[in-house]
Amino acid sequence: MTSLLNLDLLWVTGKGGVGKTSTAAAIAEVAARSGRSTLVCEMDAKGALALALGVDELDFTPVEVAPNLHAMSMSTEDALREYLRLFVRIPFIGRIGPLAKTFDFVADAAPGVKEILSVGKLCFEVREKNYDLIVVDAESTGHIVSQIGAPKVIADLVQVGLVREQTQWMLDILNDADRTGVAVVTTPEEMPVTESSELLRRLTSETGAHPAVVIANRVLPVLFDRREQAVVDQLDAALPVLIEAVGPGAGAVLEAARFTDARRRTGAQHLGRLRSELDAADPPLDIPIITVPELFARNAGRRVVSLIADGLADELDVEIPSDQRANGE
Ligand SMILES: Nc1ncnc2c1ncn2[C@@H]1O[C@H](COP(=O)(O)OP(=O)(O)O)[C@@H](O)[C@H]1O
Ligand SMILES: [Mg+2]
Numbered sequence: 001m002t003s004l005l006n007l008d009l010l011w012v013t014g015k016g017g018v019g020k021t022s023t024a025a026a027i028a029e030v031a032a033r034s035g036r037s038t039l040v041c042e043m044d045a046k047g048a049l050a051l052a053l054g055v056d057e058l059d060f061t062p063v064e065v066a067p068n069l070h071a072m073s074m075s076t077e078d079a080l081r082e083y084l085r086l087f088v089r090i091p092f093i094g095r096i097g098p099l100a101k102t103f104d105f106v107a108d109a110a111p112g113v114k115e116i117l118s119v120g121k122l123c124f125e126v127r128e129k130n131y132d133l134i135v136v137d138a139e140s141t142g143h144i145v146s147q148i149g150a151p152k153v154i155a156d157l158v159q160v161g162l163v164r165e166q167t168q169w170m171l172d173i174l175n176d177a178d179r180t181g182v183a184v185v186t187t188p189e190e191m192p193v194t195e196s197s198e199l200l201r202r203l204t205s206e207t208g209a210h211p212a213v214v215i216a217n218r219v220l221p222v223l224f225d226r227r228e229q230a231v232v233d234q235l236d237a238a239l240p241v242l243i244e245a246v247g248p249g250a251g252a253v254l255e256a257a258r259f260t261d262a263r264r265r266t267g268a269q270h271l272g273r274l275r276s277e278l279d280a281a282d283p284p285l286d287i288p289i290i291t292v293p294e295l296f297a298r299n300a301g302r303r304v305v306s307l308i309a310d311g312l313a314d315e316l317d318v319e320i321p322s323d324q325r326a327n328g329e
Helices: 002-006 020-033 048-053 076-088 100-109 113-127 141-157 161-174 190-206 226-237 239-246 249-280 302-315
Strands: 009-014 038-042 063-066 069-073 133-137 180-186 211-219 289-293
Touching: 002 020, 009 020, 009 113, 009 141, 009 190, 020 038, 020 048, 020 069, 020 133, 020 180, 020 211, 020 302, 038 048, 048 069, 048 302, 076 113, 113 133, 113 141, 113 161, 141 161, 141 180, 141 190, 180 190, 190 211, 190 249, 211 249, 226 239, 226 249, 239 249, 249 289, 289 302
Parallel strands: 009 133, 009 180, 038 069, 038 133, 180 211, 211 289
Antiparallel strands: 063 069
């Protein structure tokens, strides 16, 4: 499983709110801690990645936020500028002023243009070997297929000439399972699991990109083993006595424990369903489902990311020096 970190480009996607940004930041952190020069890139420029990394803000120019860990936020306008500067050599490009208006006009008329610029920028960083690994905090399940699929759509539309050449090198990177992978983050709940399952099948059939792993985030720990379950049952039977002894709160505490355990079991069933749907896919999606526990951290952001990174380092079997661990084990 360390092989996940040996990719050149890893897309991290999933239903909104499941923990995509935190997980992408955590994977990047694990890679950086393992000594890999790593870039993590937020695609939707909403600022969540900056929050997760504990920095004020990110923009198109990567900054080093921790040793080996670089972060940026995608901008199609900046990607276009860079492209023109590097490849078209339009002089005085700086003086053209905001390209956004004209560009939006073109991009809205031609679907895939915005996507090809941002995907092109990432592929360019891969081709230039500027980093060992690039982790993308990508679009959510609804949009990721058109994002990763943009070079294929454009290549299919324009079979010859310059455009074909300009997209083929990207496809060579994106469709190579040794170089590019997709990590789908889900929570152990009905809708995220259903969306993840559908997405994993669409990715393979529509884009040529390779699913690498499912990350089940916010998985609750097993609360009771069989003996402890028997204790819970006994406590239940003795509830009147307990209430007598410690007050009416005893019932609520017992109820909370039962409720959490029921949620954990339902979650496990959803993940079980995901496993069987992946196995039943044609061809079967033989990818691992790794888990990240629900963290009971008081605040979001960097701390959560570092704890997720600790968990992932174990799951991915990555050696991290003990002074690099967030929980200080
Ligand atoms: N394993 C976890 N345990 C507890 N909180 C988490 C966990 N994963 C993510 N979170 C929290 O959930 C919220 C949403 O996470 P985020 O990564 O921004 O989701 P997304 O990018 O999918 O919208 C954040 O406040 C984050 O700190
Ligand atoms: Mg996010």
